[in-house]
Amino acid sequence: MHDDKFHSVEKVDQIFSTDFIEKHWLGERVEPSGFDVLEEVAFTRASLDAAAGRRSLRGWICNEFRIPDFFHGGPELVRRSETLRGFGFSQAVNRALDAADRCPFPGPTAALHLRSGDIVRGKYRFMPDFSDKVVASTLVKSIVSELASKGLTTLLIGQDRATLEYLRSQTGALQSDDLGSAEFEDETLRAFFEMRLMARCRTIYAGNSVYASVASTMGDIALVHPKTLFGGSRAAEMILAELSRHQGDYHPLEAAFGYQTAFLDLEGQIGSARAKDILEKAHALDPENDVYPLKIAAAYFRERDYRSGEAVLKALMTTQFEASSAMPLRAIGVLVRRSWRGGHVMSKDFESFFAAAADGHPYAAACSAHILHVVFGKLKPARRMIAMSLEAEPNNALFKRIKRHIRPLTTPQSGLLAKARLRLWKAGIRI
Numbered sequence: 001m002h003d004d005k006f007h008s009v010e011k012v013d014q015i016f017s018t019d020f021i022e023k024h025w026l027g028e029r030v031e032p033s034g035f036d037v038l039e040e041v042a043f044t045r046a047s048l049d050a051a052a053g054r055r056s057l058r059g060w061i062c063n064e065f066r067i068p069d070f071f072h073g074g075p076e077l078v079r080r081s082e083t084l085r086g087f088g089f090s091q092a093v094n095r096a097l098d099a100a101d102r103c104p105f106p107g108p109t110a111a112l113h114l115r116s117g118d119i120v121r122g123k124y125r126f127m128p129d130f131s132d133k134v135v136a137s138t139l140v141k142s143i144v145s146e147l148a149s150k151g152l153t154t155l156l157i158g159q160d161r162a163t164l165e166y167l168r169s170q171t172g173a174l175q176s177d178d179l180g181s182a183e184f185e186d187e188t189l190r191a192f193f194e195m196r197l198m199a200r201c202r203t204i205y206a207g208n209s210v211y212a213s214v215a216s217t218m219g220d221i222a223l224v225h226p227k228t229l230f231g232g233s234r235a236a237e238m239i240l241a242e243l244s245r246h247q248g249d250y251h252p253l254e255a256a257f258g259y260q261t262a263f264l265d266l267e268g269q270i271g272s273a274r275a276k277d278i279l280e281k282a283h284a285l286d287p288e289n290d291v292y293p294l295k296i297a298a299a300y301f302r303e304r305d306y307r308s309g310e311a312v313l314k315a316l317m318t319t320q321f322e323a324s325s326a327m328p329l330r331a332i333g334v335l336v337r338r339s340w341r342g343g344h345v346m347s348k349d350f351e352s353f354f355a356a357a358a359d360g361h362p363y364a365a366a367c368s369a370h371i372l373h374v375v376f377g378k379l380k381p382a383r384r385m386i387a388m389s390l391e392a393e394p395n396n397a398l399f400k401r402i403k404r405h406i407r408p409l410t411t412p413q414s415g416l417l418a419k420a421r422l423r424l425w426k427a428g429i430r431i
Helices: 018-024 045-052 080-085 091-102 128-133 137-149 161-171 187-199 210-219 232-249 252-266 272-285 291-302 306-323 330-335 347-358 362-375 379-392 397-405 416-426
Strands: 035-038 059-062 109-114 153-158
Touching: 080 210, 091 187, 109 137, 109 161, 109 187, 109 210, 128 252, 137 153, 137 161, 137 232, 137 252, 153 161, 153 187, 187 210, 232 252, 232 272, 252 272, 252 291, 272 291, 291 306, 291 330, 291 347, 306 330, 306 347, 306 362, 306 397, 330 362, 347 362, 362 379, 362 397, 379 397
Parallel strands: 035 059, 109 153
Antiparallel strands: none
16 A cells, blocks of 8 residues: 555565465455454463464454563574575565575674655645654754764655655765665565665664565674663754754754754753743744744743743734634644554643633643543533633634634433444544
């Protein structure tokens, strides 16, 4: 399947051999109820044998590369790399893997995977909890220098060609193009070639990337985050130093992500003035990203500078309401967005908004009304919050619109469809 321009998964016959597909094909549709699920809990040979004894069991579903780490007892497991080599790949994929094995390295080499895509330039840049999945390109010069001090050449693997070319010109690091990846016009074959190159390195440095995880599995080598080289705070200062000197050399969204990464590593250690400085620079580069002004407001609120935080919210919310009266405002959608890891993206800031509302600030109260309504499903407290906003500014058209938006989704007389919609709403699913 293809998702926007950043994600793609090829059909199975592009990856696996005909024999392998025929042997393991489970049908056009797979009924999950016929399978047990291997999860991140301890399991043993005996528990597997007991499950396999059920006549209805077709097998196990596993969505975790490191699931063998949770196996306890019994004989030693086959290594993951050996299992992966047992897959019947297509001839084209095997040619790409063989080509990567023949490439000579200049010496001891470490791989650095620069994921970018939708987390830096797409919709997930509005969700800071995705930040740790990516190594900021603005940290690469420091990483390459640190690895060189350990006697290692850095192999850069990444998505954005312009960024890779710039970093190679500045650091002397290897690129996969230097080793022949450009010969593979097909993106899938190039991916297998690059994963195999990474698998031959001493260590892979990457964020939370399946791409790097597969390479780590191929080579039975360590996959670690580059921040282990420096620590989060030091890495943040390195990023900020790089941006102060060379911000213009990076794509605006790459630079904005660098500021976001640095802020998240320093958040809780810095005051509102420095937070504002970092976040305003990010917002200037990525003006559509409402995370930045919301985080500025929250930083002020935490220091009880409610007036400054309220001014940020008022400017943001008024501008968006003047552009579109649709509810909720775009910024509010960011404020109450659910996290892919559970919870909500800005949950640790909610109390700060509530405190500002309690101090009598109407825009903070309007935001708090949305939080209470959408996140916690508390209708009456949400209505009390927006009533506070209207009491302060009775003629405010935005507050009036929010009041109409905060309403019950069902009544005791509601039908099954409305009640199902309410359950989905409470689960964070909007239809």
